[in-house]
Amino acid sequence: MFEITITGHFDSAHYLNGYKGRCEEVHGHRFEVLAGVRGEGLNEIGILYDFTELKAHLKEITGYLDHKPLNALPSFKDCNPSSENLAAYIYRELAARLQTPGVTLSFVEVHESPSNRVRYTP
Ligand SMILES: [Zn+2]
Known part of the structure; x- marks a missing residue:
């Protein structure tokens, strides 16, 4: 197993x-x-998933959240934009973008400070 x-x-x-x-x-x-x-x-060149592609997917998602009042976003109209809900949201969005068979998103962590972290796994 590679991660x-x-x-x-x-x-x-x-x-x-x-x-x-x-x-x-x-x-x-x-x-x-x-x-x-x-x-x-x-894959045939010895990689699990292209880092560049994966980071581009994450950048799309974080771009939606960046410099925004999170409570005002439609995605958080029914729940607090806590770090827990942010991690679950990012997980759902990122998992939906991964289309390579045999590759799964294992977790998303959100760190709101160096000492306060949330890890989401479904
Ligand atoms: Zn806070």
Whole structure:
């Protein structure tokens, strides 16, 4: 089994409805994103998945989130844009873009700070 990982980031503002504390106020983060793709087989040139293609997919998704008030985005009208929901959203969007048989998205992590991280796996 091989697993490759890529990273990306976006800078955005959010707040958490229903939270009692500092996070109920609008604030910003540089959200770091880590995504892992796994599979057994390598292609004819010995790679599992093209890093460049994978990063382009992630960039499309983080581009939608970058420099946005996350609570105002249609994707988060029914849920808080918590790091947990952001990780699940990015997972769904990235998984939908992977079309190579035998290659699956294993996880997405969202780091809202160097010490606060969420990992989503379905
Ligand atoms: Zn926050």
